[in-house]
Amino acid sequence: MNTQLILLGAPGSGKGTQAARIVSEFGYTHISTGDLLRSEIAKESELGLRVKAIMAAGDLVSDDVVLELLKANCDIAKNLYLFDGYPRNIDQVEALHKNILSGFKSKALYFDIDLDILEKRVINRRVAPKSGEIYNLISRPSKVEGICDISGEELVHRKDDNVETVRNRLNIFKAEIEPILSYYESKGNLERIDALLAPDEIFENISKIIK
Numbered sequence: 001m002n003t004q005l006i007l008l009g010a011p012g013s014g015k016g017t018q019a020a021r022i023v024s025e026f027g028y029t030h031i032s033t034g035d036l037l038r039s040e041i042a043k044e045s046e047l048g049l050r051v052k053a054i055m056a057a058g059d060l061v062s063d064d065v066v067l068e069l070l071k072a073n074c075d076i077a078k079n080l081y082l083f084d085g086y087p088r089n090i091d092q093v094e095a096l097h098k099n100i101l102s103g104f105k106s107k108a109l110y111f112d113i114d115l116d117i118l119e120k121r122v123i124n125r126r127v128a129p130k131s132g133e134i135y136n137l138i139s140r141p142s143k144v145e146g147i148c149d150i151s152g153e154e155l156v157h158r159k160d161d162n163v164e165t166v167r168n169r170l171n172i173f174k175a176e177i178e179p180i181l182s183y184y185e186s187k188g189n190l191e192r193i194d195a196l197l198a199p200d201e202i203f204e205n206i207s208k209i210i211k
């Protein structure tokens with residue numbers, strides 16, 4: 001329980017759902033570069049305006065921008081983090097371990113799933129920004145359509161969860177993931193999670209790794 005965790009997985013692989021549970025059960029601090037970037041866009045900051053179109057297309061924001069955002073938002077000596085959505089390519093892996101995680105124990109969890117089934121999942125995803133709950137119109141609908149069961153807030157269909165953008169995001173993921181997995185495997189720091197199992201079973205498997 002003194003290990004920084006890095007979640008690796010394609011859009012729709014279920015890592016967001018598990019991240020919320022890991023935070024509430026184990027007290028990790030969730031740090032999602034996607035959420036940090038979306039909040040910059042919502043604030044209409046200079047950085048937000050710069051990255052808006054890139055994110056809408058599903059392309060990756062520049063490595064420097066994301067690293068700066070991450071550095072500004074994490075204090076590694078004080079917290080145990082759950083990195084979500086970072087690193088996205090091998091250069092980001094190297095930057096993370098050199099600039100942020102140097103001297104700290106860390107482990108990568110890969111949400112292993114057949115990538116061909118994910119497109120439909122992501123297109124049907126709906127999220128509750130405040131509570132962090134993630135629904136799916138087909139596999140996990142909310143009780144009242146469009147409303148979060150927990151917080152009562154309105155559910156959002158993320159702008160980048162449309163067919164064209166999702167395809168682009170999945171293609172980028174496929175192109176980048178192998179060297180990332182090889183890196184962590186070579187360090188003996190990779191755990192593969194069967195992401196096709198039911199959410200409770202996945203959480204049980206993750207819990208064993210964390211403990």
Ligand code: AMP
Binds near residue numbers: 059
């Ligand atoms: P996510 O919420 O993790 O699916 O990220 C949404 C979008 O934010 C991605 O499609 C990218 O445009 C951008 N993004 C998030 N994390 C990164 C990252 N580590 N590097 C570059 N772009 C990122």
